[in-house]
Amino acid sequence: xxxxxxxxxxxxxxxxxxxxxxxxxxxxxxxxxxxxxxxxxxxxxxxxxxxxxxxxxxxxxxxxxxxxxxxxxxxxxxxxxxxxxxxxxxxxxxxxxxxxxxxxxxxxxxxxxxxxxxxxxxxxxxxxxxxxxxxxxxxxxxxxxxxxxxxxxxxxxxxxxxxxxxxxxxxxxxxxxxxxxxxxxxxxxxxxxxxxxxxxxxxxxxxxxxxxxxxxxxxxxxxxxxxxxxxxxxxxxxxxxxxxxxxxxxxxxxxxxxxxxxxxxxxxxxxxxxxxxxxxxxxxxxxxxxxxxxxxxxxxxxxxxxxxxxxxxxxxxxxxxxxxxxxxxx
Amino acid sequence: xxxxxxxxxxxxxxxxxxxxxxxxxxxxxxxxxxxxxxxxxxxxxxxxxxxxxxxxxxxxxxxxxxxxxxxxxxxxxxxxxxxxxxxxxxxxxxxxxxxxxxxxxxxxxxxxxxxxxxxxxxxxxxxxxxxxxxxxxxxxxxxxxxxxxxxxxxxxxxxxxxxxxxxxxxxxxxxxxxxxxxxxxxxxxxxxxxxxxxxxxxxxxxxxxxxxxxxxxxxxxxxxxxxxxxxxxxxxxxxxxxxxxxxxxxxxxxxxxxxxxxxxxxxxxxxxxxxxxxxxxxxxxxxxxxxxxxxxxxxxxxxxxxxxxxxxxxxxxxxxxxxxxxxxxx
Numbered sequence: 001x002x003x004x005x006x007x008x009x010x011x012x013x014x015x016x017x018x019x020x021x022x023x024x025x026x027x028x029x030x031x032x033x034x035x036x037x038x039x040x041x042x043x044x045x046x047x048x049x050x051x052x053x054x055x056x057x058x059x060x061x062x063x064x065x066x067x068x069x070x071x072x073x074x075x076x077x078x079x080x081x082x083x084x085x086x087x088x089x090x091x092x093x094x095x096x097x098x099x100x101x102x103x104x105x106x107x108x109x110x111x112x113x114x115x116x117x118x119x120x121x122x123x124x125x126x127x128x129x130x131x132x133x134x135x136x137x138x139x140x141x142x143x144x145x146x147x148x149x150x151x152x153x154x155x156x157x158x159x160x161x162x163x164x165x166x167x168x169x170x171x172x173x174x175x176x177x178x179x180x181x182x183x184x185x186x187x188x189x190x191x192x193x194x195x196x197x198x199x200x201x202x203x204x205x206x207x208x209x210x211x212x213x214x215x216x217x218x219x220x221x222x223x224x225x226x227x228x229x230x231x232x233x234x235x236x237x238x239x240x241x242x243x244x245x246x247x248x249x250x251x252x253x254x255x256x257x258x259x260x261x262x263x264x265x266x267x268x269x270x271x272x273x274x275x276x277x278x279x280x281x282x283x284x285x286x287x288x289x290x291x292x293x294x295x296x297x298x299x300x301x302x303x304x305x306x307x308x309x310x311x312x313x314x315x316x317x318x319x320x321x322x323x324x325x326x327x328x329x330x
Numbered sequence: 331x332x333x334x335x336x337x338x339x340x341x342x343x344x345x346x347x348x349x350x351x352x353x354x355x356x357x358x359x360x361x362x363x364x365x366x367x368x369x370x371x372x373x374x375x376x377x378x379x380x381x382x383x384x385x386x387x388x389x390x391x392x393x394x395x396x397x398x399x400x401x402x403x404x405x406x407x408x409x410x411x412x413x414x415x416x417x418x419x420x421x422x423x424x425x426x427x428x429x430x431x432x433x434x435x436x437x438x439x440x441x442x443x444x445x446x447x448x449x450x451x452x453x454x455x456x457x458x459x460x461x462x463x464x465x466x467x468x469x470x471x472x473x474x475x476x477x478x479x480x481x482x483x484x485x486x487x488x489x490x491x492x493x494x495x496x497x498x499x500x501x502x503x504x505x506x507x508x509x510x511x512x513x514x515x516x517x518x519x520x521x522x523x524x525x526x527x528x529x530x531x532x533x534x535x536x537x538x539x540x541x542x543x544x545x546x547x548x549x550x551x552x553x554x555x556x557x558x559x560x561x562x563x564x565x566x567x568x569x570x571x572x573x574x575x576x577x578x579x580x581x582x583x584x585x586x587x588x589x590x591x592x593x594x595x596x597x598x599x600x601x602x603x604x605x606x607x608x609x610x611x612x613x614x615x616x617x618x619x620x621x622x623x624x625x626x627x628x629x630x631x632x633x634x635x636x637x638x639x640x641x642x643x644x645x646x647x648x649x650x651x652x653x654x655x656x657x658x659x660x
Contacts, residue, residue, distance in 0.1 A: 029477070032477040033477055035477075036476045036477050036478075036479075038550060038551040038552050039469070039470040039473065039476045039479070039551055040470060040476065040477070040478065041470075042466035042467065042469055042470035042551075042552075042555075043466065043467045043470035043471055043479070043482050045462075045463045045466060045467070046463045046464065046466060046467030046470075046486065046521055046526070047467070047482050047485060047486070049463060049520050049521050050485055050486050050489055050521065050523075051485065052502075052506075053499075053502070053517070053518050053520070054489040054494060055485075055489075056502060057494035057495075057498035057499050057501070057502040058494055058498060059498070060494070060497065060498030060499075060501040060502060061495075061497075061498055063497060063498075063501065070504075119393070122386065122389060122390070125386065126386065126390070127371045131390070134394075135390055135393065135394060137643070137646050138393075138394050138397050138398065139393060139394075139397060140646060140649060141397060141638075141639075141642060141646075142397055144572075144576045144580075144638050144642065145580070145635060145638060146579070146580025146581075146582065146598055146634070147580070147582070148580075148582055148598045148601045148602055148605075148606065148634075149580075149601065149631055149634055149635055151606060152601065152605045152606060152627070152631055153400040153403075153404065153631075155605075155606065156400070156403065156404070156407075156421050156628075157400060157421070162421075163421060195396065195397075199397070203649065214372070217372075217374075217375075218372065218374050221374040221375065221376075222374060226376070227375075227376070227378075256493075259583065260582055260583055263586075264602065264606060278496065281495065281496050281497060282496055282587075285496065285497045285500070286496065286497075286500060286587065291497065294496075294497050295495075295497040295498070298495035298496060298497050298498070299495070301495070302492060302493060302494070302495050305492070305493070306491055306492045309491050309492075310491060
């Protein structure tokens, strides 16, 4: 884990650009702190935030090993070892939530992932800059709309009293309500995600497309390659590093299917189809006060999730890509 | 409007180029237009087939319509009368008998108005606090030689790799005494490591000559931030504040978890209960003409969407820059 983030030593040992120049190394720690005091003071509130709201809560996972009672607190609740974990693992509901999580994630990955790429290729092939920019500004917009609003909008179009069942009824077909069909749930989520974020996802692909050397296209065309062959032999190889990187990072987020999106629609399809690990933790912990078991499930999910993310990043590095974190520290 | 635009541009292009078969003229024109290499079709590229052009135009129109239709639909429905809604079933696209009854109902109810004030307050205060802290931290970490900056940066970046999870966060908020306070809507999500990285990368890429010149003129670190760095970073700060503001405006997770008292609900929670769960707005004044339930729901949605629609056009041209500095480019 440390290796992922620290990266090669080169980034840390670059010559300092400070006017103090070569004398920097001779300053004592105290002198350096004094020199940097303004800069350090400016980082302090942010550092405090990250420590208090991201690191300190990790201590709360002791609850996973306790029979936690809120009025007793961490100190006085009884320790139960791993019994919360075995209780969770023996529940069919836990396995059903795990299955749903993976199923939803895989369907989202397979069917969402290609859409921004296709859309970006289409946008890139639009000759008129005006049209391209107009379409771009339209398709970026849904990214900024909250899940509640998006689910409400889908309710108006696909829900029981919405447009689609109405149209189906008009042509004599059964009035199909996708919003309450448990079998359609992963597909519904995917559809909503595409509506919200496919446009936004084109930004990164479009940037990669712009980075492709124009000369390659020209030589390919002169050599007689038609548009499709140029797409296959120039464009796709040109953007494949970005695609691979995005794919790997997406695999890393396999267990993090959208909590808000699913919570809002879980009740319409019932927990059998609509429960994922995050909603399981929410309903068992916050709603039913089964703190220990919920925390145990949360901990398992967090550990597996972190391993996946870190592993995905390492894998991306191995393929010669700068992962998110190394890239950020350049 | 878009249909005309797309087809017009694609249709007129071959005619123009047909008049100048040598291709060099097209190149010159493109250069003269000064819009860079991506504008217009390069001379080696063949004219797209008629079917290809139309296919592309149709897909683009469908994509734009998929975003625009629900947006226009909810706005139009919110102004619709009962007869309009019965006639169209689902979303109304053009209210034949426009009425403000839905908005009168919403605003006399008090619930939505109060939630609106909560949301505005949380968004304004939260965005301001987030921005201050993120700017301070990003600037403090923007010079590598600052003592300890590397460890502090890593502390912040690591939070991208794991998420403490629902139960520990809930227990933390409770233990800090933030449960059921407005502060619980802001503090747990004060900063995002992503926005920090975006700002820091931007600050690091500012020309060092300018900063050095300011230092030679006797400006301290804080003075450089205020009078050199910030004026040069208006665009990226605009994007980061949009990211923060939208997050606060749409935030639902914090309110769901940390608020017990429905009087403190922000707008998304109210949306959830009145639009998704279909509860009727209580407290609507008796004797008022009752607006159709669906129009009232759409009016609440419109109130939640309009602020985003209003700021979006001003900021969207900076997105690409903002997103890319944070993501692959580092």
